[in-house]
Amino acid sequence: MNYFLTEEQQMIKDLAAKIAVEKAVPLVAELDEKEEFPWEVMKTLASSDLFGVYLPEEYGGFGGGVFELCLVTEELSKVCCGMGVCYAASALGTLPILLFGNDAQKQKYLPDIAAGKKLAAFGLTEANAGSDAGAVATTAVRDGESYVLNGTKQWITNAGEAEVYTVIALTDKSKGIRGASVFIVEKDTPGFTFGKKEKKMGIRCSATRELIFQDCRIPKENIIGREGMGFIVAMKTLDRARPGVASQGVGLAQGALDHATRYSRERVQFGQAISSFQAIQHMLADMAAQTEAARALTYAAARMIDSGDDNISREAAMSKLFATDVCMRVTTDAVQIFGGYGYMREYPVEKMMRDAKILQIYEGTNQIQRNVIGLALIKESAKKK
Amino acid sequence: MNIIVCIKQVPDTGSVKIDPTTNTLIRSGVPSIINPFDLNAVEAGLSLKDEYGGRVNVITMGPPQAEEALRNTIAMGADNACLLSDRAFAGADTLATSYTLSMAVKKIGDFDLILCGKQAIDGDTAQVGPELAEILGIPQVTNVSKLIEVKETTIVVEKELEDGCEIVEVERPCLLTVTKQVNNPRIPSLKNSMRAKKAEIPVWKAADIDADEARIGLKGSATQVVKIFEPLKRTDSRILQGDVDEMMTELVGELRKRV
Ligand SMILES: Cc1cc2nc3c(=O)[nH]c(=O)nc-3n(C[C@H](O)[C@H](O)[C@H](O)COP(=O)(O)OP(=O)(O)OC[C@H]3O[C@@H](n4cnc5c(N)ncnc54)[C@H](O)[C@@H]3O)c2cc1C
Ligand SMILES: Cc1cc2nc3c(=O)[nH]c(=O)nc-3n(C[C@H](O)[C@H](O)[C@H](O)COP(=O)(O)OP(=O)(O)OC[C@H]3O[C@@H](n4cnc5c(N)ncnc54)[C@H](O)[C@@H]3O)c2cc1C
Numbered sequence: 071m072n073y074f075l076t077e078e079q080q081m082i083k084d085l086a087a088k089i090a091v092e093k094a095v096p097l098v099a100e101l102d103e104k105e106e107f108p109w110e111v112m113k114t115l116a117s118s119d120l121f122g123v124y125l126p127e128e129y130g131g132f133g134g135g136v137f138e139l140c141l142v143t144e145e146l147s148k149v150c151c152g153m154g155v156c157y158a159a160s161a162l163g164t165l166p167i168l169l170f171g172n173d174a175q176k177q178k179y180l181p182d183i184a185a186g187k188k189l190a191a192f193g194l195t196e197a198n199a200g201s202d203a204g205a206v207a208t209t210a211v212r213d214g215e216s217y218v219l220n221g222t223k224q225w226i227t228n229a230g231e232a233e234v235y236t237v238i239a240l241t242d243k244s245k246g247i248r249g250a251s252v253f254i255v256e257k258d259t260p261g262f263t264f265g266k267k268e269k270k271m272g273i274r275c276s277a278t279r280e281l282i283f284q285d286c287r288i289p290k291e292n293i294i295g296r297e298g299m300g301f302i303v304a305m306k307t308l309d310r311a312r313p314g315v316a317s318q319g320v321g322l323a324q325g326a327l328d329h330a331t332r333y334s335r336e337r338v339q340f341g342q343a344i345s346s347f348q349a350i351q352h353m354l355a356d357m358a359a360q361t362e363a364a365r366a367l368t369y370a371a372a373r374m375i376d377s378g379d380d381n382i383s384r385e386a387a388m389s390k391l392f393a394t395d396v397c398m399r400v401t402t403d404a405v406q407i408f409g410g411y412g413y414m415r416e417y418p419v420e421k422m423m424r425d426a427k428i429l430q431i432y433e434g435t436n437q438i439q440r441n442v443i444g445l446a447l448i449k450e451s452a453k454k455k
Numbered sequence: 456m457n458i459i460v461c462i463k464q465v466p467d468t469g470s471v472k473i474d475p476t477t478n479t480l481i482r483s484g485v486p487s488i489i490n491p492f493d494l495n496a497v498e499a500g501l502s503l504k505d506e507y508g509g510r511v512n513v514i515t516m517g518p519p520q521a522e523e524a525l526r527n528t529i530a531m532g533a534d535n536a537c538l539l540s541d542r543a544f545a546g547a548d549t550l551a552t553s554y555t556l557s558m559a560v561k562k563i564g565d566f567d568l569i570l571c572g573k574q575a576i577d578g579d580t581a582q583v584g585p586e587l588a589e590i591l592g593i594p595q596v597t598n599v600s601k602l603i604e605v606k607e608t609t610i611v612v613e614k615e616l617e618d619g620c621e622i623v624e625v626e627r628p629c630l631l632t633v634t635k636q637v638n639n640p641r642i643p644s645l646k647n648s649m650r651a652k653k654a655e656i657p658v659w660k661a662a663d664i665d666a667d668e669a670r671i672g673l674k675g676s677a678t679q680v681v682k683i684f685e686p687l688k689r690t691d692s693r694i695l696q697g698d699v700d701e702m703m704t705e706l707v708g709e710l711r712k713r714v
Contacts (some may be wrong), residue, residue, distance in 0.1 A: 077652070079648070081645065081648050081652075082645060085642070085643060085645060085648065086642075088642055089642055092642065093642065114642055117641065117642070117643035117644060118642050118643065118645060119644045120645065122645075123645070132645060207559050261466045361713070
């Protein structure tokens, strides 16, 4: 389908595809097996300027937006969703600075992030605060010129690898989530350490670890926005990042579909290629139609966000929900088309099905996305009356 | 360090077929790529520039479409590129090609180093680099697999031999032809890709480089291809199967029959 990309967008997509095919593909299976961070691919993305596609030119970026971010994420995820998330999670960690940071903070952090010299990460989730983000218990207490952080963030993507962390902590416990604020914490700050690397089902080349804060003292200038703005910052960040997760789903689904289509033409049973069976053709047709629909919705949501519209929660949630549910189905069907071979690690679709599952869980489970959409529908309907 | 890289646009390997009636390459529908070894030459130039400064200038002789190949090298980071394209260049063999390139190099003037790929994957002669060095009267090292050190007036490189390596120190200006081992060509950057899209690529004709008409194109070619053909596929081969001892006996029997 033609999405009428501009010349620049096409260039970004082509470059990302080239990196995915030439640099990433040879490493995919090995890094999954070894659970090793894809630094080589990240460095190539950096030297090709792709970490800056969504950042303003004045901070060393390319001046694009969420749409450009989605294009790169999709191409990477076509070959490895784990690499896709390493890239996209850095953007997630950067968005609070981009959206709510002051000029000094932007000047200080964005150019290195745009150049890919530093990765970022986003720390919201805790052991007792998953879907219920309002239950965060990490605290930040003002002490003179500093804030002192205490608490533990759980399952943070890029933890240990990133240099810049945006972290949600309570500055006023008595107000609950209305007393939350967001802080920039740099790696190697005393009192800031990482938990062990989690062993995961999928996206195994990505790093998922705890952020542990023990009397971690950071300059008071590192607060993003004002005290108490934390929840708003986190929610607006997630709204803008969701099409990024959707494009992981679109890319991964497309990759699985491509493998399944190719395989179906090669595999012979009953004296003919299995692609000659209508049962297989129909499965491929459904996979293709759903993937394309997911892509169209994702691109539309991303473009809506880039247009400057502020009322985007519902569309962002729809893209994440739809594209990741599609991705789970499509990767499962790809394994089905591969038959027993699809279940084996020597073939790529086994990993793809493992990778797909996380997309329905992180950055808000798909149940939470439905809550967001449902609430928006009801609000809108109530307004009309 | 001012570096000139000579590249060639070639048909993508694997997709080339020979027309059995005319014995020529069937080029229509075959995508063109930069000769893979030439990408290593471009990368070698760019990495020397990254380390020591200077400029990388890329040249190619070819049809107007070869401009695309030059743009790709700008996307990788080359500073300039120019295309040598003229009907009068058509039909050039390696001698006429290297003469033409030598005249372009003279027009560019000031240079410390010329880099070429070790050979082109379509013609496979490995002659243009060495001939160019000879015409220019500069030293050359072929099959360079490693750039070791740039000194005041020389460069130290490792050269691949059939059964080993040789380390050579050579006076600059000189010409090197490089193998795949020398580096991994970089992926273009977005900024350079944008620059490449807009770059002015001058086209030099025979007159622009003061080329002697008798030494270019078909006229300047000392060799002529009489025929290109695919080697006949042997149809009388047989694969032996079964027990090793049985196969050995059968093989020895077959060989005896033929001696
Ligand atoms: C690999 C990985 C990487 C991650 N990376 C990051 C990161 O970089 N930064 C970060 O902050 N977090 C990250 N997370 C955390 C992730 O966002 C959470 O796991 C997610 O929000 C769900 O929270 P939970 O796991 O605690 O599940 P729970 O909230 O305990 O949910 C359990 C189940 O209950 C359902 N449920 C919960 N509440 C409701 C409700 N109100 N209505 C209906 N159903 C409900 C959920 O949908 C789910 O099915 C990551 C997680 C993983 C596994
Ligand atoms: C972990 C594991 C354990 C196993 N254990 C055993 C065992 O103990 N003993 C044993 O004998 N085998 C075993 N198998 C083999 C298993 O039974 C086969 O994998 C299974 O029968 C499918 O065959 P296939 O993998 O060759 O897939 P294929 O037959 O190649 O099928 C590929 C796809 O084409 C579809 N397809 C094929 N033909 C048609 C058709 N005519 N119409 C429509 N769709 C069609 C299939 O449904 C599938 O989606 C095992 C396999 C695995 C993965």
